[in-house]
Amino acid sequence: MELLYNIFVDPFAQMVSTPDFLLQVLWEGFVTGTLYALIALGYVLIFKASGVFNFAQGIMVVFAALSLVGFYEAGVPAWLALLLALGIMAVLAVGTERLVLRHMVNQEEIILFMATIGLSYFLIGSGELIFGGETKSMITEELGLPTGSTVLDVAGGIVILQHIDIAAAVIAALMVAALAFFFSKTRIGRALRAVADDHQAALSVGISLNQIWAVVWFAAGIVALATGIMWGARSDVSFALQIVALKALPVLILGGFTSIPGAIIGGLIIGMGEKLFEVYWGGLMGGGVEGWFAYVIALIFLLFRPQGLFGEKIIERI
Amino acid sequence: MIYREAGQFKTSYRQDSAIFPILQDRIAIIFYLFVAFIVIPLFGSDFFLNSMMIPFLIFALAAIGLNVLTGYTGQISLGTGAFMGVGAYSCYKLTTFFPETNIVLLILLSGFFAAGIGMIFGLPSLRIKGFYLVVTTLAAQFFLEWAFIRVGWLYNYNDSGAIEVPQREAFGLIVTGPAATPSVRYLMVLSIVVLVTWVVSNLIHGRIGRSWMMIRDMDIAAELIGVRPLHAKLSAFAVSSYVAGVAGAMMVFFWLGAAEVESFDVNHSFLILFMVIIGGLGSLVGSFLGAAFIWMLPIVIRAVPRVLGLDINAATVEHLNFMILGALIIFFLIIEPHGLARLWSVVKQKLRVWPFPY
Amino acid sequence: MSATAAVRPHVTEDGRELGEVLMDLRNITLRFGGVTAIKDVSFNIQQGEIRAIIGPNGAGKTSMLNVINGFYHPQEGSITFRGETRSRMRPHDAARQGISRTFQNVALFQGMTTLDNIMAGRALKMRRNFLWQMLRYGPALEEEIEHRRKVEEVIDFLEIEHIRKTPVGRLPYGLQKRVELGRALAAEPALLLLDEPMAGMNVEEKEDMSRFILDVNEQLGTTIALIEHDMGVVMDLADRVVVLDYGRKIADGKPDEVQSDQAVIDAYLGVPH
Numbered sequence: 020m021e022l023l024y025n026i027f028v029d030p031f032a033q034m035v036s037t038p039d040f041l042l043q044v045l046w047e048g049f050v051t052g053t054l055y056a057l058i059a060l061g062y063v064l065i066f067k068a069s070g071v072f073n074f075a076q077g078i079m080v081v082f083a084a085l086s087l088v089g090f091y092e093a094g095v096p097a098w099l100a101l102l103l104a105l106g107i108m109a110v111l112a113v114g115t116e117r118l119v120l121r122h123m124v125n126q127e128e129i130i131l132f133m134a135t136i137g138l139s140y141f142l143i144g145s146g147e148l149i150f151g152g153e154t155k156s157m158i159t160e161e162l163g164l165p166t167g168s169t170v171l172d173v174a175g176g177i178v179i180l181q182h183i184d185i186a187a188a189v190i191a192a193l194m195v196a197a198l199a200f201f202f203s204k205t206r207i208g209r210a211l212r213a214v215a216d217d218h219q220a221a222l223s224v225g226i227s228l229n230q231i232w233a234v235v236w237f238a239a240g241i242v243a244l245a246t247g248i249m250w251g252a253r254s255d256v257s258f259a260l261q262i263v264a265l266k267a268l269p270v271l272i273l274g275g276f277t278s279i280p281g282a283i284i285g286g287l288i289i290g291m292g293e294k295l296f297e298v299y300w301g302g303l304m305g306g307g308v309e310g311w312f313a314y315v316i317a318l319i320f321l322l323f324r325p326q327g328l329f330g331e332k333i334i335e336r337i
Numbered sequence: 338m339i340y341r342e343a344g345q346f347k348t349s350y351r352q353d354s355a356i357f358p359i360l361q362d363r364i365a366i367i368f369y370l371f372v373a374f375i376v377i378p379l380f381g382s383d384f385f386l387n388s389m390m391i392p393f394l395i396f397a398l399a400a401i402g403l404n405v406l407t408g409y410t411g412q413i414s415l416g417t418g419a420f421m422g423v424g425a426y427s428c429y430k431l432t433t434f435f436p437e438t439n440i441v442l443l444i445l446l447s448g449f450f451a452a453g454i455g456m457i458f459g460l461p462s463l464r465i466k467g468f469y470l471v472v473t474t475l476a477a478q479f480f481l482e483w484a485f486i487r488v489g490w491l492y493n494y495n496d497s498g499a500i501e502v503p504q505r506e507a508f509g510l511i512v513t514g515p516a517a518t519p520s521v522r523y524l525m526v527l528s529i530v531v532l533v534t535w536v537v538s539n540l541i542h543g544r545i546g547r548s549w550m551m552i553r554d555m556d557i558a559a560e561l562i563g564v565r566p567l568h569a570k571l572s573a574f575a576v577s578s579y580v581a582g583v584a585g586a587m588m589v590f591f592w593l594g595a596a597e598v599e600s601f602d603v604n605h606s607f608l609i610l611f612m613v614i615i616g617g618l619g620s621l622v623g624s625f626l627g628a629a630f631i632w633m634l635p636i637v638i639r640a641v642p643r644v645l646g647l648d649i650n651a652a653t654v655e656h657l658n659f660m661i662l663g664a665l666i667i668f669f670l671i672i673e674p675h676g677l678a679r680l681w682s683v684v685k686q687k688l689r690v691w692p693f694p695y
Numbered sequence: 696m697s698a699t700a701a702v703r704p705h706v707t708e709d710g711r712e713l714g715e716v717l718m719d720l721r722n723i724t725l726r727f728g729g730v731t732a733i734k735d736v737s738f739n740i741q742q743g744e745i746r747a748i749i750g751p752n753g754a755g756k757t758s759m760l761n762v763i764n765g766f767y768h769p770q771e772g773s774i775t776f777r778g779e780t781r782s783r784m785r786p787h788d789a790a791r792q793g794i795s796r797t798f799q800n801v802a803l804f805q806g807m808t809t810l811d812n813i814m815a816g817r818a819l820k821m822r823r824n825f826l827w828q829m830l831r832y833g834p835a836l837e838e839e840i841e842h843r844r845k846v847e848e849v850i851d852f853l854e855i856e857h858i859r860k861t862p863v864g865r866l867p868y869g870l871q872k873r874v875e876l877g878r879a880l881a882a883e884p885a886l887l888l889l890d891e892p893m894a895g896m897n898v899e900e901k902e903d904m905s906r907f908i909l910d911v912n913e914q915l916g917t918t919i920a921l922i923e924h925d926m927g928v929v930m931d932l933a934d935r936v937v938v939l940d941y942g943r944k945i946a947d948g949k950p951d952e953v954q955s956d957q958a959v960i961d962a963y964l965g966v967p968h
């Protein structure tokens with residue numbers, strides 16, 4: 020009886036009695052969710068254009084952030100370090116296309132997927148080799164990002180908003196808008212969509228697949244850098260993030276592998292859901308439930324809607 | 338001609354259906370077993386047994402477990418580490434409850450707990466495929482990792498949070514705990530690995546193994562022919578997790594001596610997956626080759642600077658290890674997606690006609 | 696070649712079939728979202744005959760086979776097989792009841808050998824339990840060998856001894872189609888469904904395949920429903936033909952009747968495919 024009360028009544032009673040705290044929790048979840056969404060966005064970009072499920076996306080986030088901080092620590096001014104980090108992501112994109120993807124064109128997707136796991140290991144090894152294995156902190160102020168906080172009076176209490184979190188949300192929104200523009204208004208963006216829809220068709224109008232792949236991986240690299248900066252500003256820059264980055268997978272399950280809005284909404288649902296669950300129900304189970312909540316939600320979700328939130332049900336053919 | 342098939346006429350389907358229809362293969366197996374059971378324990382140093390052979394065999398077994406699922410049934414999993422953990426924690430609890438029972442028996446029993454958990458997390462595979470399954474197996478991985486930490490009962494509420502292996506005797510020898518010698522532990526591991534491998538090999542070559550491969554190659558056709566996806570997939574999950582569970586129990590009881598959640602984390606899931614990829618998806622021999630490769634490679638890389646007299650610090654070597662491992666995986670997938678096992682069979686094919694290449 | 700049809704015991708001179716109705720399909724309607732793939736189609740398949748289903752691309756032929764073996768579930772209509780009427784069944788139940796088939800695009804198990812693929816066709820007939828399988832000894836081994844013998848008969852019949860141990864992924868298309876027929880035969884079906892068994896074959900391969908189909912029908916007495924585009928082949932093989940167009944049945948009868956039917960000529964024979 021008491022257990023039932025603790026599960027079904029008490030958490031909601033708490034939410035109602037201290038709404039300011041609830042808002043704070045939701046805000047935290049929202050910001051984490053934005054970052055999940057950004058990582059998922061990187062996956063979606065590459066998956067849409069090349070059908071490759073790029074397991075290394077999370078690692079690319081860390082790698083990008085590490086290069087940025089690494090350059091800065093080597094004495095390069097922040098703005099230049101930013102450009103150089105972008106350059107690294109470009110090199111990575113071209114390199115991946117040349118050395119890996121190009122040689123695996125006709126392989127099954129699962130083999131490609133495994134190759135990206137190999138790529139992750141390579142990036143972890145080389146990242147630590149070049150920039151050192153120890154945890155670093157993000158050069159937030161040097162990049163001109165805000166660091167203070169604002170206290171809001173709402174619902175009879177206060178909610179604290181870190182400025183960096185607000186910046187993260189804003190940048191994420193800009194990023195999505197830019198991508199949407201890129202895909203619908205630019206020549207190469209439209210070409211990308213053509214590739215996604217039909218490889219043969221794209222080839223027949225003379226678009227080079229190799230180029231497209233390099234561009235898409237670079238775009239994913241830019242997203243990774245932005246994510247890395249935001250994430251680094253909130254915690255630290257280290258490869259421990261890769262475990263967190265895996266949460267983009269359940270996000271994709273919810274949102275679908277090819278939908279940009281899906282990635283955003285999925286990210287927010289997972290981010291806010293796991294925060295709420297941890298704060299209001301986690302205690303009942305000894306805490307630490309954030310580690311698996313997203314996956315279990317995705318699992319349950321898959322059982323009932325295998326095609327994702329926005330996907331259509333497909334009847335298999337033979 | 339040291340290796341030839343020609344001239345060995347199979348006079349019955351029984352002979353032709355044997356797992357090693359070629360005489361030289363049977364001789365080779367006997368030879369390997371002789372080396373493994375007699376030569377290595379007699380002449381291997383403690384370091385060689387403890388740091389190379391024991392973990393190699395244990396990982397090979399875990400790789401066989403994953404291969405059943407991924408290589409033979411086509412269901413990719415990133416939960417192997419956790420399933421190994423289920424085996425280890427179950428075995429620990431079993432020794433607590435039944436201190437007098439033969440530990441080898443308990444290890445073999447503990448696999449059933451892993452099989453049960455594996456089947457539960459395998460249920461979604463009935464509706465989903467491919468990457469989606471990665472997510473559900475990750476759910477298993479992270480949920481179980483959490484349980485290994487938060488459920489104190491599993492480690493008898495030890496302050497350390499670790500499971501510590503008690504000393505146990507079996508067959509008149511001390512087989513577990515600090516007093517057990519490496520050669521005894523090695524022989525225990527070897528026997529179990531041989532036994533389980535033999536059973537898995539039997540399954541693979543019969544009706545059940547075929548139903549797994551049918552699901553892997555074309556699940557719809559398999560269903561139309563009359564294979565029940567439920568039976569095929571869940572049996573693959575059960576066998577796979579059983580084998581992983583036994584490997585996990587052995588890892589703690591015959592090798593590490595004590596373990597916490599880190600021994601069963603997602604990195605171990607990856608490690609085993611790499612062994613399967615590099616060794617060869619859908620090959621038992623490949624599981625051994627892959628485990629040998631991935632386990633021995635870092636040992637070799639660590640030794641190289643010493644041999645060359647270079648002074649490279651340990652961390653750098655670790656990073657190099659990661660890079661080389663990653664690059665090799667990509668290399669293998671490009672050059673030979675079928676892994677070392679395929680290379681091995683190509684070599685055998687060459688030997689088969691040697692010295693006359695026509 | 697129509698002489699072959701004449702000597703069949705179950706067809707009298709005047710075309711009245713004597714075989715019992717093995718499968719009866721009534722008023723089948725199948726929709727995918729907005730698309731109606733099959734619209735109110737009825738026909739039957741009689742014991743021992745070769746029944747052809749023809750029609751232009753997209754007419755709903757493959758969907759019809761998928762309905763017959765339970766892969767698609769029609770929204771309307773009923774299916775009676777061996778006197779048992781059903782509305783819905785799972786594909787493996789159909790397999791269990793003796794329906795097996797080949798596919799328009801070869802659906803073999805690419806990673807397995809010819810032998811294993813055909814052994815796979817006997818999946819339903821093997822039932823030694825897990826424990827015996829683990830030991831691969833005693834009953835399990837006996838069973839394996841007994842079925843192996845049956846499979847070797849199929850291999851002999853189709854003349855594919857030389858590729859017994861080759862992974863089918865490495866075989867040319869024509870041989871793959873033959874192995875697929877072998878897999879279906881291994882199940883010793885009461886009703887064999889063949890979806891374009893000769894598509895993509897050269898003349899010689901087509902002749903071989905026609906011979907195998909006739910042999911299966913005559914020697915083993917297996918009832919066959921087949922989809923085929925090549926009218927010559929249909930004329931030679933089929934006892935009766937049903938013609939679909941845009942999901943509707945537009946003709947049903949003996950090959951020569953169908954061939955001279957105006958609706959068929961308009962819809963199908965006139966249209967290049």
Ligand SMILES: Nc1ncnc2c1ncn2[C@@H]1O[C@H](COP(=O)(O)OP(=O)(O)O)[C@@H](O)[C@H]1O
Pocket residue numbers: 334335336727730731732750751752753754755756757758759
């Ligand atoms: N699984 C499916 N999902 C959606 N539409 C389908 C499916 N299977 C068949 N169809 C549609 O049904 C119609 C008939 O297809 P099909 O039976 O394959 O024709 P045929 O074999 O005569 O060429 C086509 O319009 C096809 O697009």
Ligand SMILES: [Mg+2]
Pocket residue numbers: 756757758799
């Ligand atoms: Mg068709």
